Amino acid sequence: MYAYFWRSLPGPRPVKILLVLILVTAVFLILMEVVFPWVAAQLPHTDVTV
Template sequence: MYEALWRTLPGPAPVKAVIALALVVAVFFLLMEAVFPWVSTLMPYNDVVV
């Protein structure tokens, strides 16, 4: 899978590395800003009663 992604990226190896790093950072921020907050509302540990 990663090899197919690497082959589809344009440019020489250093440019591909920078693009791949930018994609990883973009996915990380997307998960932290949109996906994880939505999932945390569905988790049972938010209903804690002491």
């Protein structure tokens, strides 16, 4: 599967490495800014009573 993604990226090896770094960074930022906060709001641990 990773080989398919690597082959589908355009350009020589340095360009592919740069594209992979950009894509990984974008996925990380989307997870941290959108997905994880939404999931945290859905979890029941926010209703804590002591």
